[in-house]
Amino acid sequence: MSGPAAAGHVIVIGGGVAGLAAAHRLGATGRRVTVLESTARLGGKLHTGDIAGVPVDFGTEGLPAQRPEAVDLARAVGLGDRLRFPAVTPVALWSGDALRPLPRGHGTGTPGDPAALADTLSPAGTLRTARRRQPGAAPPSAGPAVMGLDGGAGALADAVAGAVRAAGGQVFLRTPALALTRTADGWEVRTAARTLGCDGVVIAAPAWTASTLVAAAAPAAAAELCEIGYVSTAVVTMAFRRREVAGLAAFGDWSGFLVPPAAGRPGRAPGTASIKAAAFMTAKWGWVAGRAPDLFVLRTSLGRYGQEESLYLDDDDLVGASLHDLRAATGLAARPVAAQVTRWIGGLPRYPVGHRARVARIRGALGGLPGLEICGAAYDGVGVADCVASGRSAAERIAGPEN
Template sequence: RPGAAPPSAGPAVMGLDGGAGALADAVAGAVRAAGGQVFLCTPALALTRTAHGWEVRTAARTLACDAVVIAAPAWTASTLVAAAAPAAAAELCEVGYVSTAVVTMAFRRRDVAGLAALGDWSGFLVPPAAGRPGRAPVTASVKASTFMTAKWGWLAGRAPDLFVLRTSLGRYGQEESLYLDDDDLVGASLHDLRAATGLAARPVASHVTRWIGGLPRYPVGHRARVARIRGALAALPGLELCGAAYDGVGVADCVASGRDAADRIMGGLVCDGFVSKTCGST
């Protein structure tokens, strides 16, 4: 169309140099630089309302906080708010999750040269039942694949002789694949990749990661449930929830959720120009 920018020769999707884990490291570094503390491997075991705010109990210590943001899976949030907000805890228990297995594989570039799909695509999605018109559906093991080298330029620059991709297996109600051993998951992935792209090469390295309860699912009525949860917590100042269980599962959604929760917390802590610095998050 007139005025449209010419297509870029670079990757279609931008990413963080070093991967998404770099974002968590950067956040932790910013907290420390601002004088905050980050406690690693320290699960929150209990949350108690006090006359001056909240107490967060861990195995090693009890933290006194003016405010708390719970950025954790819904089942953990349910346990923590059960004493102070049983109605919210009951709703949080009903948020469902899906478990997935992710198979990451690296191929020699020369072994995948000439495969148009790997050069032109950044990946593909597979519907629950895929098949041709007039034929019975065929259920695939792989539900999605990301061609990481094609999608993220930083990875291509760091491993120029390799083509790295990953597959995801496991759907809601079809999570039996997670119980296969690693070799079987790699084999299932290679089978479906060959059917989808023509890839016949063997990987030079592979790694399987299982994310148990890793992805929230939003059935009909999810927004109403979230509204009820927030309504039940409204009477408890200094307590907020954020994360993938509420308003979106993407990174941008979670960042926005965290910012909104922090803004509400800080708005409640500002009093006569003074902002307390004993805030906590879990």
């Protein structure tokens, strides 16, 4: 590209996977890109840490394998040789007294991922998130539903940010956008340190942040954004001595299990937490098993819409609740050698009935403001592929049809 448009400056507000995907696409069109992330790290729900010295995902662990967006992005930033299919794929359903196969037609499931929040979604939102695929893509029965990255899915965020920088972009951490102002020839974004001028803005932040930023320029959109609700969740990651899980069939037969919202919890005191999913990381991902041959790593997720208060229990209480349910579901009686609780407060948007119409109204209200786009899980789907696609689409609307 040549001319003024090629040199245009676009600011991306939010360094989660949607914002990074937008920045990556904008850089490919010749735009000068600045990413502003309010926290100390990139990736949003892509967050890899370690438990007992083993790298493991504390957030989203899988990239949809039957949609191209996230996997293609991983390959584009040099991670193709780290993509891995699960070693074990079947997912069980715990009815409260036994683990049973998922009903036919439900695929392999993704316990521990945002899809485990399906009980908070409208039917349309659930179907859009779980079943959307490109024309001609394989149906869910054709193979594993997800792929992982050797060493953790969090590597995707760092690799994309590296590609953005290599293309001349800038990425700033601990730099929240405080205000957004329309000018005669573009936009100004105010941070604590300075005010940045630009030709375009992509807001890839949570809806409540987007609402604040667009309030002056688009009050109707701001009001709608305020109505998008969020669900809080917690992930409890634990490592056990592998010999202490040997002989328990569940850990060899399944990659994890899901828990229906109405499943009973025999013996549980009122007001205590209960899990909604478990993922057996050592069984599921060969790279976890290979890095810790003497350990068995698993994780549980807790927190449903309307039950978030349980997430404010102490870490020990959430670990205890997880062990209680794991014992009931699998027979596991061992104590972990290490445990880590990760809370995602307001971490995932809800898609109630009417969500699609609300998103359409928001985008309609923003339509009269050239160079301003929104993207991310709050609008177009909670999965990694959804967020990548949302970010790329926002970037392409900013860049124009010729790109």
